[in-house]
Amino acid sequence: SVATASTPVTRNLPAQSFAESAQHSAHGGAQLGASSFLGGALGVAGLAGLSRRQRTKAARKLQTARQFSVQLPSIPFMAPPGKKTVIITGASSGLGLNAAKELAASGEWYVIMACRDFQKAEKAAKEAGMFADSYEVLHCDLASNRSVRHFVDAFHAMNRPLDALVCNAAVYFPNAHKPGIFLPGLFAGEGPRWSADGHELSFAANYLGHFLLCNLLLEDLKRSTVKPARCVILGTVTATVNGAELGGMIPPLAHVGNFEGLEKGMKAPVSMLDAHEFNGAKAYKDSKVCDVMLMKELHRRYHQETGIVFTSLYPGCIAETGLFREHYPLFQNLFPAFHKTVTKAYVSQEEAGRRLAACVADERYATSGSYYSWGGEAGTGGSGGKDAVENKDKELDWFMNYGSFRTLTVDEIGGEAADDARCRKLWDLSERLVQAR
Numbered sequence: 204s205v206a207t208a209s210t211p212v213t214r215n216l217p218a219q220s221f222a223e224s225a226q227h228s229a230h231g232g233a234q235l236g237a238s239s240f241l242g243g244a245l246g247v248a249g250l251a252g253l254s255r256r257q258r259t260k261a262a263r264k265l266q267t268a269r270q271f272s273v274q275l276p277s278i279p280f281m282a283p284p285g286k287k288t289v290i291i292t293g294a295s296s297g298l299g300l301n302a303a304k305e306l307a308a309s310g311e312w313y314v315i316m317a318c319r320d321f322q323k324a325e326k327a328a329k330e331a332g333m334f335a336d337s338y339e340v341l342h343c344d345l346a347s348n349r350s351v352r353h354f355v356d357a358f359h360a361m362n363r364p365l366d367a368l369v370c371n372a373a374v375y376f377p378n379a380h381k382p383g384i385f386l387p388g389l390f391a392g393e394g395p396r397w398s399a400d401g402h403e404l405s406f407a408a409n410y411l412g413h414f415l416l417c418n419l420l421l422e423d424l425k426r427s428t429v430k431p432a433r434c435v436i437l438g439t440v441t442a443t444v445n446g447a448e449l450g451g452m453i454p455p456l457a458h459v460g461n462f463e464g465l466e467k468g469m470k471a472p473v474s475m476l477d478a479h480e481f482n483g484a485k486a487y488k489d490s491k492v493c494d495v496m497l498m499k500e501l502h503r504r505y506h507q508e509t510g511i512v513f514t515s516l517y518p519g520c521i522a523e524t525g526l527f528r529e530h531y532p533l534f535q536n537l538f539p540a541f542h543k544t545v546t547k548a549y550v551s552q553e554e555a556g557r558r559l560a561a562c563v564a565d566e567r568y569a570t571s572g573s574y575y576s577w578g579g580e581a582g583t584g585g586s587g588g589k590d591a592v593e594n595k596d597k598e599l600d601w602f603m604n605y606g607s608f609r610t611l612t613v614d615e616i617g618g619e620a621a622d623d624a625r626c627r628k629l630w631d632l633s634e635r636l637v638q639a640r
């Protein structure tokens with residue numbers, strides 16, 4: 204095979220041989236970017252009939268061309284063909300795993316699975332049928348600033364470009380604040396948990412780790428030759444950033460106040476952003492408000508200058524994921540049926556994975572600052588949306604159904620995430636927290 208796989212490549216270029224790229228494109232690369240398929244195929248086919256000496260010569264030429272393209276990074280078409288690279292946090296289960304699977308199977312994407320549990324992630328990827336050469340698991344615990352930094356170092360050591368970043372990992376502690384069932388103390392919640400750096404854990408893992416990760420990887424996204432590079436941050440309907448939706452009206456409601464708790468450092472005994480009493484369900488919703496604010500602030504600061512597209516997504520209610528692992532078994536059993544039959548907000552993990560993959564790869568979801576919110580089926584308690592009304596199909600085919608997202612522009616994002624001054628305040632206070640150690 205062509206000798207370029209071992210060629211030292213700078214971070215601007217995919218560290219990949221043409222043979223590898225052609226091989227991947229062969230299984231399903233038709234969907235996106237025929238150019239890399241052709242490029243890869245030509246790269247190999249063009250060399251196939253040559254003698255060893257001629258091949259070595261040709262390989263050297265390719266190498267020279269690559270080096271040359273390093274000196275002229277502003278000419279994107281000089282970049283060699285190869286797969287695009289996406290980092291997905293929390294890809295060991297649920298939405299992240301299914302999006303990873305979808306993107307890897309397209310043949311166009313190399314997926315870096317940024318996970319806190321290496322073994323679990325490897326096992327999940329294998330069970331999902333992902334090809335061994337379509338992904339890599341790198342350790343990343345978002346609840347530790349140091350781990351996030353180590354992850355970024357490990358990623359840089361791979362000499363890969365970065366074309367998309369998906370901030371997906373999250374934890375949810377719905378019962379942590381409860382004094383007990385029937386009697387005080389009976390099955391009582393354990394109260395707040397804390398990250399390696401001492402911050403409330405839902406805030407740290409769902410938001411602060413991602414804040415640091417986005418900052419550390421911004422330069423990589425800037426250098427991507429894939430235009431536009433993207434950063435997708437998961438939001439949710441329960442964070443109530445999308446106006447009057449039933450899913451956003453179930454108590455406890457998100458409330459970040461004026462970040463009084465954050466100003467105090469979000470360390471024990473302060474566990475809530477508004478410095479109120481701890482509530483696990485609210486802590487999750489607050490952290491997702493911060494995720495949407497992070498997207499808004501990244502967009503405001505960097506979109507124009509860098510061209511990077513920053514978006515948020517609510518993919519529907521994926522009622523069967525590990526997110527509800529700490530909820531009561533009764534809840535876990537009834538929740539999917541409730542959303543399938545009553546609210547119609549239910550979405551399967553596979554379909555949700557496709558929706559997230561579309562936000563990474565589909566040109567229809569490339570407007571920076573957008574919040575793509577799944578509207579649910581028409582007239583069923585979801586926000587609906589013009590396109591959803593026209594959609595009568597129940598088992599929704601992806602291509603028919605993409606229009607059921609309701610898109611909010613950056614200025615339409617509401618609720619707790621509406622105020623731009625507060626988004627800035629969140630950014631400034633977060634910077635302080637991640638530099639503190």
Ligand code: LMG
Pocket residue numbers: 377378449452453454455484534537538540541544545
């Ligand atoms: C909080 O409680 C906890 O306090 C908190 O700790 C945390 O856990 C948090 O968000 C998580 O929840 C919320 C609590 C209050 O909700 C419940 O306790 C209800 C739990 C039920 C979970 C869903 C399972 C439902 C089972 C129904 C059975 C369906 C089975 C299949 C269906 C077959 C049908 C053919 O919640 C409330 O306060 C609710 C009130 C919210 C008011 C907001 C707006 C009300 C609008 C009413 C519209 C009605 C829509 C239909 C509802 C149908 C309900 C069955």
Ligand code: NDP
Pocket residue numbers: 292293294295296297298299317318319320323343344345346347370371372373374408437438439440491517518519520521522523524525526527
């Ligand atoms: P899952 O629990 O299935 O997946 C969450 C992932 O995050 C897991 O892989 C988990 O790792 C990982 N994770 C948790 N903490 C950390 C950490 N400290 N460091 C690294 N990884 C971590 O839940 P979902 O797939 O449902 O959630 C994915 C995203 O979708 C979340 O952002 C959530 O807010 C969002 N979302 C979910 C909805 C739903 O209905 N489920 C609705 C709207 C939004 P591990 O496997 O090791 O536990």
Ligand code: PMR
Pocket residue numbers: 375377439440441442449450451453484487488519520521546548583584585
């Ligand atoms: Mg909700 C269209 C109505 C709708 C939608 C879209 C959601 C999404 N939920 C809706 C309605 C209701 N929920 C109603 C009427 C009730 C009262 C019975 C209800 C209750 C409820 C609970 C107890 N819902 C929940 C919980 C949770 O513990 C979940 C949660 O709040 O996690 C923070 C949850 C969710 N509902 C949703 C979605 C998407 C969730 C889960 C996760 C998330 O927001 O990321």
